[in-house]
Amino acid sequence: MNKPASVPEQVDAVVVGAGFSGLYMLYRLRQLGLSVKVFDSAGDVGGTWYWNRYPGARCDVPTTDYTFSFDPELEKEWTWSEKYATQPEILEYLRFVADRHELRSDIEFSTAVTAARWDEPAKQWVITTGGGREVRCRHYIMATGCLSVAKSPDIEGAERFAGPVYFTSRWPHEGVDFTGQRVAVIGTGSSGIQSIPLIARQASQLTVFQRTANFSIPAHNGPAPAETLRQLDEGRDAYRDAARWSRGGVPVEPTDVLAGAASEEVRRERFEAAWQQGELFGILNVFADQGVNPAANDIVAEMIREKIRATVNDPETAEALCPRGHYFGTKRPCLDTGYFETFNLPHVRLVDLRKEPIVSITEDGIETAGESFGFDTIVYATGFDAMTGALVGADVTGRDGLSLKEKWAAGPSTYLGLMTTGFPNFFMLTGPGSPSVLSNMAVSIEQHVDWVAGCLKDLRDKGLETIEPTELAEAGWNQHNQDCAAITLHPTANSWYMGANVPGKPRVFLPYIGGVGAYRQACDDVVTQDYLGFTRTGPGAVRCTDGVIRSMQPDVAMVMEFVNALGLPPMETLSAADARALMAATAENRPPGPEVGEVTDGVIPIPDGTLPYRLYRPAGPPEGPRPLVVYFHGGGWVLGNLDSDDPLCRDLCARSGAVVVSVNYRHAPEVRFPAAALDAFAAVQWADANAIELGGIPGQLAVAGWSAGANVAAVACQLARDAGGPRITGQLLICPAVDSDLTRPSYEENGDGYILTTALMRWFWDHYADPADRGDPRAAPLRGDLAGLPPACIVAADFDPLRDEGVAYARALEAAAVPVRLTRARGHTHTSVTMVDVIISGAPVRAEMAAALEDFFPAAEPQSSAAPQAHVS
Ligand code: NA7
Numbered sequence: 056m057n058k059p060a061s062v063p064e065q066v067d068a069v070v071v072g073a074g075f076s077g078l079y080m081l082y083r084l085r086q087l088g089l090s091v092k093v094f095d096s097a098g099d100v101g102g103t104w105y106w107n108r109y110p111g112a113r114c115d116v117p118t119t120d121y122t123f124s125f126d127p128e129l130e131k132e133w134t135w136s137e138k139y140a141t142q143p144e145i146l147e148y149l150r151f152v153a154d155r156h157e158l159r160s161d162i163e164f165s166t167a168v169t170a171a172r173w174d175e176p177a178k179q180w181v182i183t184t185g186g187g188r189e190v191r192c193r194h195y196i197m198a199t200g201c202l203s204v205a206k207s208p209d210i211e212g213a214e215r216f217a218g219p220v221y222f223t224s225r226w227p228h229e230g231v232d233f234t235g236q237r238v239a240v241i242g243t244g245s246s247g248i249q250s251i252p253l254i255a256r257q258a259s260q261l262t263v264f265q266r267t268a269n270f271s272i273p274a275h276n277g278p279a280p281a282e283t284l285r286q287l288d289e290g291r292d293a294y295r296d297a298a299r300w301s302r303g304g305v306p307v308e309p310t311d312v313l314a315g316a317a318s319e320e321v322r323r324e325r326f327e328a329a330w331q332q333g334e335l336f337g338i339l340n341v342f343a344d345q346g347v348n349p350a351a352n353d354i355v356a357e358m359i360r361e362k363i364r365a366t367v368n369d370p371e372t373a374e375a376l377c378p379r380g381h382y383f384g385t386k387r388p389c390l391d392t393g394y395f396e397t398f399n400l401p402h403v404r405l406v407d408l409r410k411e412p413i414v415s416i417t418e419d420g421i422e423t424a425g426e427s428f429g430f431d432t433i434v435y436a437t438g439f440d441a442m443t444g445a446l447v448g449a450d451v452t453g454r455d456g457l458s459l460k461e462k463w464a465a466g467p468s469t470y471l472g473l474m475t476t477g478f479p480n481f482f483m484l485t486g487p488g489s490p491s492v493l494s495n496m497a498v499s500i501e502q503h504v505d506w507v508a509g510c511l512k513d514l515r516d517k518g519l520e521t522i523e524p525t526e527l528a529e530a531g532w533n534q535h536n537q538d539c540a541a542i543t544l545h546p547t548a549n550s551w552y553m554g555a556n557v558p559g560k561p562r563v564f565l566p567y568i569g570g571v572g573a574y575r576q577a578c579d580d581v582v583t584q585d586y587l588g589f590t591r592t593g594p595g596a597v598r599c600t601d602g603v604i605r606s607m608q609p610d611v612a613m614v615m616e617f618v619n620a621l622g623l624p625p626m627e628t629l630s631a632a633d634a635r636a637l638m639a640a641t642a643e644n645r646p647p648g649p650e651v652g653e654v655t656d657g658v659i660p661i662p663d664g665t666l667p668y669r670l671y672r673p674a675g676p677p678e679g680p681r682p683l684v685v686y687f688h689g690g691g692w693v694l695g696n697l698d699s700d701d702p703l704c705r706d707l708c709a710r711s712g713a714v715v716v717s718v719n720y721r722h723a724p725e726v727r728f729p730a731a732a733l734d735a736f737a738a739v740q741w742a743d744a745n746a747i748e749l750g751g752i753p754g755q756l757a758v759a760g761w762s763a764g765a766n767v768a769a770v771a772c773q774l775a776r777d778a779g780g781p782r783i784t785g786q787l788l789i790c791p792a793v794d795s796d797l798t799r800p801s802y803e804e805n806g807d808g809y810i811l812t813t814a815l816m817r818w819f820w821d822h823y824a825d826p827a828d829r830g831d832p833r834a835a836p837l838r839g840d841l842a843g844l845p846p847a848c849i850v851a852a853d854f855d856p857l858r859d860e861g862v863a864y865a866r867a868l869e870a871a872a873v874p875v876r877l878t879r880a881r882g883h884t885h886t887s888v889t890m891v892d893v894i895i896s897g898a899p900v901r902a903e904m905a906a907a908l909e910d911f912f913p914a915a916e917p918q919s920s921a922a923p924q925a926h927v928s
Contacts, residue, residue: 066090068194068511069182071168071449073158074102076484076500077198078149079125081158083508087515092190093158094182096167100153102200104146108226109246109436110253112142115335115390116495119279119287120305122148124295125501129155138333139276139390170450171195173479178520180480193520194511196482197446201492201566204444206437206557210241212415216433223250223436233257237429239421241413242436243269245389250436252393255403262428263398264421266408267549268378270359271389275333299502300572304495307336314342314351326358339384346384346543347895356383366395375407385548387492441551442487442565443467453478466554466563470524470532470588471578471604473503479523482507487565488536492552494571502571506578513586519593528588531603538882539609540564542895569609577604607854608882608896615884618810627818631693631724638694646892648702649709650674656697659718661737668738669697671708671715672750682713682912683751684787685742685771689762689889691792691819692723692731700761702891703901707759710905713912714750715759716742720767728824732833735760735767736774743781757785757845757911759904761889762811762857763819765791769836769864772844783845785911787904790855790885791864794837795820795829799859809854811885816856837864841871848907850900852880852888876910878903 067089070077077093078100084091097105114121118140123129132155133148140148153159163184170183180195205224221231223246238258240247243265255261286294286306297306312325322342329337344351360377367373376395397403411423420429440448443463451459454477462468462477469475472489473482484503485491491499514522540546546564549555553562567574581587581604590599607615623641626634652674658665673681684707688700697719708715720734739758746753760768765788772786797816806813824834832839837860847868851861865877880888880900888897 063189063191065191066092067192068196069094069180069190069192070196070198072102072198072200073097073100073162074104074198074200075149075497076504077102078152078158079123079500079504080196080198080484080507081161082156083504087508087512089511091161093162094166094168094184095162095164098164099150100162101146101149103202104142104149107224108142108228109223109250111249113139113249114145115139115245116305117280117283117334118145119283120298120495121497123152123497123501127291130291135279137276138279139274168449172452173454175454194480194482196484196507197449198484199445201442201485202439204440204448206440208435208437209558210413210416212417215418216416217418218430219432221432221434223434224439233432235259236431238432238434239264239428239430240434240436242438243267244436244438245387247436248389248391248394252397254434255397255400259402261403262406263403264406264408264413265375268376269386269389270356270378270383271391271394272330272338272359273333274390274392275331276392298495298498299575302570302572303336303493304498304571305336307340309343310340311343313344314348314354317342322354326355330362333390335388335390338388349382349544352382352544359383363395368399372398372405375405381548382544385545386550438551438556440557442492446483446486451478451481453481466561467565468529468533470529471581472567473506474524476524476526476529479521488532488567490567490571490574493566493568498571502575502578509582514591517593519591519596519598521592522589525588525590525599525601527601528603531606535605536567537564538896539567539569542610543568580604606882610894610896611883611887614887614894615809625812625814627815631822635694638699642699646702648705648891651705651708659738659741661734666734666738667697667719669717670749671704673708673712680747680750680752682755682757683742683746683749684711684713684715684757684759684908685739686715686717687720687735687760687764687767688717689764691815692763692823693819700889703761703889706891706901707905707908710902711908713908716749723823728828729833732767732770735771739771739775739783740781754782755912756781756783757787757908758783759787759908761789762885763792765789766793766836769793770833773832773836773839776843785845785908786847787907788847788861788864789850789888789904790852790857791849791861792857793864794835794860801858802856805854805856805858809884811856813856837867841868841873844868844871844873846874846911848876848878848904850878850880850888850904852883852885854883855885857885876907
């Protein structure tokens with residue numbers, strides 16, 4: 056069928072890969088009436104299931120879920136024989152799909168695509184195949200899979216071995232008979248763990264070389280789960296829809312049980328149920344916090360280690376098989392059938408490469424630091440250049456001659472995992488930045504393909520020719536992807552999710568961990584906002600709605616969703632007493648914050664009575680006095696007390712090493728302006744005078760506050776300057792209220808929906824100060840004289856109505872020559888930065904706050920040269 060190169064073939068779309076994604080892509084493109092050519096270097100359909108034919112190869116998602124849902128009739132006609140089908144059965148299924156929809160006529164097998172180049176004037180891709188043949192197309196779609204490029208054996212002497220060598224990822228079609236052979240298996244990921252028990256049945260000796268012990272649970276394979284079949288029978292569509300909006304692409308109800316809060320009995324019960332069920336999404340969902348909290352994770356990890364010890368007879372081998380050094384789930388966990396039991400067989404041996412590394416592979420075996428082994432055969436189960444290997448290996452060149460490999464030299468960059476700037480009309484299915492390997496691939500693939508098909512249809516309907524993400528949108532998605540990973544334990548592991556298994560590969564978290572449903576919503580939102588973040592062009596037309604689809608921190612978004620779903624009455628519709636009661640009730644079940652050395656309550660005498668305070672002293676050395684921070688809680692001068700900001704004070708104390716004195720000033724409407732501000736100043740004077748008694752270092756005193764507390768802290772600094780003392784060495788103002796002008800853009804942008812609303816700010820001001828007083832610098836410190844004030848750290852949150860006045864205060868201080876550090880709480884709300892141990896993404900912001908406090912103190916030493924520098928970013 057080869058045509059001369061001078062007459063290039065032309066189709067609407069070229070797809071590379073005829074696995075799950077390529078097959079369905081072809082089906083959908085045909086439905087749109089587009090001409091399509093699919094290329095695959097394999098001899099038949101199947102993708103990963105064509106190549107990975109090693110003994111024991113199975114799906115590790117129940118196959119009733121790992122299945123196409125686009126064709127209800129197909130679902131009726133195909134029945135999986137087992138809960139986890141074998142590779143031959145899955146391959147058979149894909150052949151069945153290809154036959155049923157007559158897909159093969161547009162697929163060319165045994166044909167590799169060697170290069171693809173964007174021809175800008177023609178607005179076409181030029182695809183080159185192995186034989187030098189060129190095919191032109193408008194759209195180029197890589198359906199090349201996430202685990203398709205095997206990692207080359209990066210072991211000294213690998214090429215020297217004289218006997219047969221097999222790779223699990225390129226297994227001979229005719230199979231391998233290991234009978235009577237001395238076999239080495241290198242690698243204990245899924246492929247090793249699935250194949251080892253079966254190889255052990257034939258081999259006369261089997262030696263397993265393990266670099267990292269892996270978490271694996273028994274698959275308990277058998278018939279398809281009755282419960283899933285029942286649910287499918289009762290409502291196939293509802294079941295499939297639930298999968299589409301689930302976290303992992305399988306309808307599993309996420310638990311809200313926290314490991315720390317559960318009794319030992321509940322913990323065991325939940326773990327055993329998941330163990331017996333034998334499903335990855337079950338064992339990853341024993342506790343809500345096991346993916347983010349090291350202590351919770353260790354509870355599950357230790358229970359798995361107990362199981363390993365109970366299974367493996369030899370205690371030393373058992374210990375070597377116990378995974379350590381990475382959190383459970385941060386490397387792909389495995390499902391096995393008799394894996395650990397295999398090590399009880401007399402002819403099977405484990406070599407722990409952590410203790411005894413491989414020195415070299417030799418002509419007839421393997422030499423480790425401690426021993427020489429003779430082998431007839433070596434099996435490599437050493438994994439893949441995951442997620443990016445096939446994409447950057449394919450010589451894809453976009454606009455201006457930039458190759459994908461060059462563009463991604465520091466790590467992949469995509470918008471939605473689907474497209475990348477500089478490569479118009481180039482689509483990736485299950486690309487980096489999409490849920491892919493963290494999800495049920497079948498569900499994710501259908502979503503991608505449907506999205507791409509919808510996109511191409513829309514382009515055609517609107518008479519447009521090209522689509523490409525904007526740089527802003529792509530950078531935003533990359534950031535969101537990393538933000539999602541950063542709140543989990545995943546980035547701590549040397550996993551292939553992080554690119555850490557391939558020497559020299561950039562260390563970036565590759566898949567999107569925000570969940571299948573959240574991802575689908577983001578993709579849908581992009582479309583409903585007129586393809587937000589894409590530039591689309593056509594004859595004489597350019598359409599672009601630029602923007603970032605997700606800029607809120609993922610955990611903040613989850614909390615916002617939860618809070619909004621509670622349907623609480625807006626605070627500003629309540630009386631002050633009811634608002635206080637509501638605030639106290641919502642704080643009841645929150646985590647307490649970190650342990651500190653000592654917490655004592657006391658009172659501060661003021662002319663009109665006393666103010667309660669709570670003192671937090673850090674734990675541990677050094678003994679003796681510490682710098683002192685006088686802290687004022689938030690709550691709009693109306694709400695809040697010593698309890699409301701207790702976790703935040705603990706956090707600031709533990710992180711900064713300072714003694715924190717939290718002061719409860721008098722509240723409005725009972726006592727209005729300027730009482731709160733004057734109370735704050737009085738408290739600072741008292742703390743300064745009593746520094747030694749409080750465990751402080753005289754002269755090392757800073758103020759801090761959140762929201763209205765930051766307002767009174769800022770005012771206290773101005774009053775202290777005017778009064779000639781006390782000397783304040785720094786002011787930490789967290790999301791401060793510093794002006795009574797509620798017309799800045801952030802009051803509009805963030806005025807509703809983020810807990811602190813513009814309406815609530817108005818309510819606070821109405822309670823606190825008469826309109827005539829609101830221009831007074833003691834109410835609106837931004838309007839005061841700012842010269843000579845202490846160095847400041849100002850935290851401004853993106854989704855805060857007060858954001859712009861915080862920024863304005865930083866600029867004004869800077870203009871008045873006051874050293875100031877402006878910390879942007881990216882993706883945060885007014886309240887989220889203070890939610891200790893609830894909002895994990897707030898921790899780095901709080902670490903910056905503590906660092907700012909620490910920076911204030913050396914500056915208090917007259918001789919010190921380490922005065923904080925002006926730094927406004
Ligand atoms: P994996 O999960 O990447 O496993 C590869 C294994 O090979 C793993 O234990 C590696 O140890 C080990 N390995 C890799 N290179 C070496 C060298 N040089 N020396 C010793 N050991 C080595 O790949 P799989 O094919 O098992 O599974 C891939 C996915 O397919 C799986 O997760 C499922 O999603 C399906 P390491 O952990 O890097 O120390």
